[in-house]
Amino acid sequence: MLAYPGFRFEVLKQDTKTKARVGRVSTPHGDLETPNFIFCATKAAIKGAGPDDLKAIKSDIILSNTYHLLLRPGPDLIEKMGGLHKFMAWDGPMLTDSGGFQIFSLGHGSVAEEIKGNRQSKHVSTLRKITEQGATFKSYIDGSMHTLTPESSIEIQRKLGADFILVLDECTPFHVDKKYTEQSMEMSHRWADRSFEEFERKHDGKQSLYGIVQGGVYPDLRLRSSEFISSRDFFGHAIGGSLGAEKSQMYDVVDYCMEGLVSNRPIHLLGIGGIDDIWENVMRGVDTFDCVSPTRIARHAWALIRTAENFRLNLKNAQYKEDDSPLDPECDCSTCQNFSRAYIHYLIRAKELLGIRLLIIHNMRFMTRLVETIRAAIKEDRFLETKKAWLRE
């Protein structure tokens, strides 16, 4: 049994009516309470926000990516600079993705494109091949070839030094049949074991390893995969791969996984960050989330607002030209305390970077306030009531 001396997960409060729970994860870089949201700093930076901003909006943890940092600046450079925490001046908990998602995204394009059938996508795949050994990519930066194996992904993540690291997996697409999904899942399981062995080989207690559940949208495969991942000595579990074409299917897939996952480990849902998805999946027992959406849509001028349609407003829209009200009257972030919708609208139109930055800060604070609300509700044993009121169901 592998020990994770620098780490601990404890459930502080279990909701009595649902699987929602409040937990505490301890890491060498500090603790965080769950449910929580992990902001994506894919290339060792939250686009448009720095560590001070993260502290200001009360972010507990961020994520960075093996594949992108492998291409540039390279894991050796980051190790030489004292590790990723020091390099990017973030001293809190951190997770790195293994590059498994890039096996999907560099092969198929975005999630939406793949699910919608790649209709008009101009996506040119830079994924060269997937074999039992690993995945080979052509760098989008300089065209050079790079192979990511379970072993090399762990080795790179060790050099990066994040607190939580992930096994290499194949993020299975939506448009493959059950046979492919099953074979992909089984290969990901073998990759999980290889990742674990490589992790264990140089284990120093400063990092912890997450196993990833695959199995597409198939209940039996998801159950098998989650039981497999539970049988290995991972610190935490992540749910990955295709979660279906619709939200209802995603919630079903999460339910399938939960049947096979042991409950004394933190459970992460990879890549999900829709506002309603967070409530629905916390209810199903998910502890942590990550998603590019809050920061990406901010760069595309959308602000997260609880009471808006689909929980968001497009500040680029003409209707905000003369709107002197704060961005979100419910929010305590520096953007909402200081700036009007009209000003942000103007900044976006004028292509002033500050406009994007103000929205990024607000959207991030929106997410941390959301998980604060959720945790408080669970602690007070009012999760379902709060969910209903918050979502105006």
Place this chain on the structure above:
RNA sequence: GGGGGUGCGCCGGAGUUGGAGAGCCGGGCCAGACUGUAAAUCUGGUGUCUAUGACUGAAUAGGUUCGAUUCCUAUCACCCCCA
């Protein structure tokens, strides 16, 4: 005052050797997409109307011609040169 040149879309270009423009490329404008980030990206729309079709449209007014954005005349605006 004299000479030369240029005028079409909200703006800037390109193009039309007298043979069907609601019509190319940017930008702007109006919207949309985005879920482990090749994304400050990408997509659609953008004359009018009673809208599967019509109508108007190449500075303005005339003229030549089967046919004019194209040729001619006048006017207007802007630019350049001379005085």
